[in-house]
Every structure is written in structure tokens, then in C-alpha cells.
Amino acid sequence: MYSNQREGYSQYQESDLAIQAAAASPYQLVIMLFSGLMDELVRAKSHIEAKRYERKVQSINKCIDILNALTSALDFDKGGDLSINLARLYDYCVYRLYDASDKLSVTQIEEVEAILTNIREGWENLGKQNG
Structure with missing residues (x-):
């Protein structure tokens, strides 16, 4: 029974996140990606400390996927050197x-x-400056 409740909650979280992403501005999407990334980094550290190596691999892979998404979202035409430096x-x-x-x-x-x-x-800070 507990497993079913956890699955239901997980599905609710995923659908809620999808709704938030659909309504988000590009800036808000970047902040959402960073939030997920930072949370996953914490999980990766805890998996290493607890010797949960398969979960560590999953967390690291999620982090890398998010970093790749952040890189692909950069606008090199408008961002110039800043975008290049962020990509690096x-x-x-x-x-x-x-x-x-x-x-x-x-x-x-x-x-x-x-x-x-x-x-x-x-x-x-950029978001605060631009409202």
C-alpha cells in the first residue's frame, strides 16, 4: 500500500512540475532547472556517503542532463561572451x-x-533587475 501511495505522490509531483514548466517564462525555466540541479547534487552526495552507488550514478546522470539542458538553452547570438563563458x-x-x-x-x-x-x-539577480 505504501508503495502505491508513494507512486501516486510521485506522479502528482511530475504532473505539477509539468504544469509549472508549461506556464513558466524562459527565466523561470532556468531557475527551475537550477533548483532541480541543486537538489540532485545534494542527493548525489548522500548516495556516495551511504554507498548507494547505483543511485549515485542516476543522480550524477540527472545533473549532467540538466547541465546539458542549461547549455542548450543559451542564446549565443544575443548572449555573446557571457553565453560562451556560461557554456564553458x-x-x-x-x-x-x-x-x-x-x-x-x-x-x-x-x-x-x-x-x-x-x-x-x-x-x-538578473530576474530581479528585469522584474
Whole structure:
């Protein structure tokens, strides 16, 4: 019974997220991606610490998928050097996550968290400036 309740709640969360994404502006989508990414980084660290290596792989792969989505959302024509630099940072984070996964390194995941926290704050400040 508990498993069915958990599945129902999971499906509710997914449909709620889909509704939010459909109604979101591009800026809001980026913030949503960052929120999911930061949550998944925390999960990846906890999986390493608890020696849940299959789940660690799933979490790291989700993080990399989100970073790839963030990269593909960049507008290189309008963003110029800023977009190029963000793409490089996202690529660096992907590289560090692959390495962290291989070495089971919580420290490397924390490095990625620090980089992404700074980028997320930049996005949030941009959103505040543009209303």
C-alpha cells in the first residue's frame, strides 16, 4: 500500500512540475532547472556517503542532463561572451561530475555546487533587475 501511495505522490509531483514548466517564462525555466540541479547534487552526495552507488550514478546522470539542458538553452547570438563563458562553466561542471562519480568524491560535487550557486545567484539577480 505504501508503495502505491508513494507512486501516486510521485506522479502528482511530475504532473505539477509539468504544469509549472508549461506556464513558466524562459527565466523561470532556468531557475527551475537550477533548483532541480541543486537538489540532485545534494542527493548525489548522500548516495556516495551511504554507498548507494547505483543511485549515485542516476543522480550524477540527472545533473549532467540538466547541465546539458542549461547549455542548450543559451542564446549565443544575443548572449555573446557571457553565453560562451556560461557554456564553458557548465562543461567544466559536467567534467567534474564525471570525475566525482568515478572517484566517489563529495568534495568535487561541492566544488560544482559552489560554482553553480554563484551562477544561480547571477540569474536570480538578473530576474530581479528585469522584474
